[in-house]
Amino acid sequence: MIATTPKPPYYAVIFSNIRTDVDEGYAEMAGEMVRLAEQQAGYLGHESVREGLGITISYWTDTEAIRKWKANTDHLLAQQYGREKWYSAYKTRIALVERDYGFEL
């Protein structure tokens, strides 16, 4: 569940969000966006957790890959529904991962 990512540098898109109580199509669209993202050039992986606050982090090779994903037609529709129905607030942060380290039992 922790994304396997290559040696830095690479990019992280941190999407922190709070949902409304509107469910209408949300789970289907969220699943569809994961499938679509995984097919995009430059996609490296993602991690997604919700506990009231939701955090989804997707990892990308470069900013051009992120730009293309943001401009994907189906994703644009999901973004519009997100603002209209599903989210009461969100913040997106685009960040260059400079180094990483980890541990596994």
Added chain:
Amino acid sequence: MIATTPKPPYYAVIFSNIRTDVDEGYAEMAGEMVRLAEQQAGYLGHESVREGLGITISYWTDTEAIRKWKANTDHLLAQQYGREKWYSAYKTRIALVERDYGFEL
């Protein structure tokens, strides 16, 4: 619950983790680490969520602030216990937030 952060650039430390089933002192230490981090120079805020996978993101002014926090004596002990008892796996990513945008109802 979404951290209020200044205009970029600033840094994000993304800590993705999976817990063991050992609870021994974990919640107390986690709370204490939040209190300690908030007192550190250069601390900007944090977001923390667990749903099986845990993601805690702390935001910092610069890498020097992150380095000092990582080397804090009490935090070093928490990191040691983390590897010995509480986590079965984690990954820490240090990332420069280059831009951000958001939405709020």
